[in-house]
């Protein structure tokens with residue numbers, strides 16, 4: 001056993017020092033974003049075998065150094081690959097405290113402080129989306145929150161399903177845009193109604209669900225004897241960052257009394273911004289919202305709020321009243337376990353609470369505005385350079401584009417699209433091998449396009465210009 005106050009102190013102090021050096025190194029661009037080492041080679045270098053006998057705590061500092069060396073530096077200013085990036089010292093402090101107090105979110109008695117923090121955060125986030133009486137919990141990610149919303153929607157339409165499953169005449173059907181996150185589709189499979197229960201609705205050229213196409217799809221489903229029970233609007237789509245028109249969609253769903261869920265995993269944070277919250281106009285008309293503080297708010301993964309307009313929805317859907325845990329008082333509003341899909345549930349509230357204390361509402365608003373400004377500046381830079389083409393008119397923090405190098409500019413039509421798409425994936429592979437930038441791509445309108453995610457507060461304009469310089473250089477031979 002390590003001696004309290006000696007080995008633990010010394011090891012944690014050394015770990016804190018290394019953490020500081022780690023963050024400073026990528027902040028100063030002294031290190032690559034990632035080292036692209038194939039799995040077999042990395043396995044060899046890491047020496048992953050598990051020992052029979054334990055090792056001294058102080059020795060694990062070497063292991064920590066290895067983890068830091070070979071992990072992708074998602075806090076690096078040139079990490080653009082996912083819908084998160086950067087680092088937040090206050091949230092990291094909260095995460096460290098979370099591990100230190102190590103508890104589970106099912107009962108107030110096991111997690112009094114974290115429960116009260118979660119209740120306060122959920123209350124605030126609910127108010128921000130216009131759910132004055134709402135309820136909610138944190139979930140392990142946006143996919144899980146979307147599933148919870150789908151289960152609540154299903155429970156409202158088919159309450160018998162919880163006890164006895166679906167009946168032959170239920171014929172459930174739900175609707176999502178063709179650019180919605182795959183977790184929404186998958187919810188149909190998980191709920192046992194199958195992927196065929198999902199209808200993908202056409203989008204406009206910016207990637208927003210078309211309300212007229214939704215209305216037509218609902219009419220067709222009703223004519224076929226199916227029961228529409230949920231429409232999922234997306235606020236900040238995964239690839240294009242598009243915001244579906246929630247108000248117009250609610251105009252379609254309300255006459256049919258269909259549950260409206262808003263997957264605002266990416267976009268929920270626009271509610272901080274006076275300038276940009278209009279993108280979510282109509283959200284108080286939704287029944288549920290998914291909102292990920294681990295995206296635009298920069299809180300470490302995972303942190304996803306599942307918000308419900310009507311109190312009681314989650315408990316009615318998920319409660320099992322396990323006596324051994326809740327002791328007959330599972331309706332106590334501070335025992336959150338019966339609201340969630342998990343039993344043991346990690347604490348995600350503390351890191352967000354700490355981050356909110358450090359930034360305040362106004363700090364988050366500035367952060368969101370800053371990302372939108374970076375996105376506008378990046379768009380302008382693409383326009384100013386020869387050969388760069390926007391694939392979608394950006395609506396938020398994602399900018400999707402292709403680069404047409406001089407040698408491909410004479411091509412036209414399908415041949416051009418195919419050649420430029422192939423060049424995009426080759427150059428992206430080269431960028432990943434080099435490790436100085438990490439940027440993702442996705443197929444849009446028939447060919448791969450770069451997806452620039454501007455969600456990293458460490459990134460400066462010179463980082464984004466350096467990326468474009470590198471794409472130009474690598475495309476010359478690709």
Ligand code: ABU
Pocket residue numbers: 081082083084142181238
């Ligand atoms: N779960 C959606 C986010 C995926 C991404 O970071 O690209």
